[in-house]
Amino acid sequence: MTMTSRPLYLVTDRLDNTPAEFLRQIDAACRGGVDLIQLREKTVSSREYYKLAKSVKEITDRYQRPLLIDDRLDVAQAVDAAGVHLGQTDLPVAVARRILGPDKLIGATAKTLEQAQAAVAQGADYLGVGAIFPTTTHVQTVHTSVATLTAIRQAVPIPVYAIGGLNATNVAAVAPAGVAGVAVVSAIMKAANPEAAARALRQRVLTVIG
Template structure:
């Protein structure tokens, strides 16, 4: 599937940490209905069978809203569930190897923390980059933060779109305006909120300012 830059504007990354009144599936559906433009299923502690079960359900939900759906890290699950693609980190499988496995038509996202990593990922077939962590985040407590200057440098160094990730919320999101980022990848700023619909609509307006599409 061809990826449009606009589809990365508000990129939701799932986390079951905030399941409560609603299941993750219900939270995800609410987020997509409210305007999320891209969905990544991230599961770090499920076995392949359970991960695949969940992935099939989430793919069906994403499909109803015509939103691209990718799997975090697990290429096998991505292929088995028919996801639109996969997102890999620097410590996961090398981007070029992933591209060979998923073929030319699936979306490949790669995490980058340096200009060198970003350029290499683009060269090896990435369709977009996830750049971060920028702010401290409970999702990845040991992640090394990168500076706003690095975000700008990466955006300028590659021709593929960049989404920023890591502790982004309504209080700090304006710092990304003018960096060249195409969108925001959010976890707690969506799934950790009391009212997901309101949170998505609010962050969508802020994401447009970051991407320069609010004019």
């Protein structure tokens, strides 16, 4: 599987929603045109993560959208997800690649050029770079400038996604970097109408990245 032509990447945040409400949001976002979904759960048990991932994958499969699992290789394998996304404190990319094999997607978070180059050397398929703007998610972030984003994109041969506080009103800021796409959380997960938000944001992203 490749990351070609997947400009809008949704990273989930359940907030205070019930599982049923959350799944409806995912369905709506898929209808709206998100190209890739990462299920991110930081506080649930392994059993809960597995059950939720299984339910989410039923939706993403229906829309033929790849599902990535944040952090957890075991959950990704258990539901036969498209792959995983790994942060700097998770398993090394090289270890994940050895476990998952060549056909699964592995994404890596990179905030510096050195981290980006290390992830590429270890076999990452794409990079998530940010936070470009302050975020309202519960995940701790470090600011990354557009200049650093641009330097990383120019230095690596794999797709680079900008992430961090991005929405339809500010996404033009990453245009100079020439990224492959944009990853968002709140712009869709906190929207009153996730389907409409995804549709509008995807069109905006396509305009920005050309």
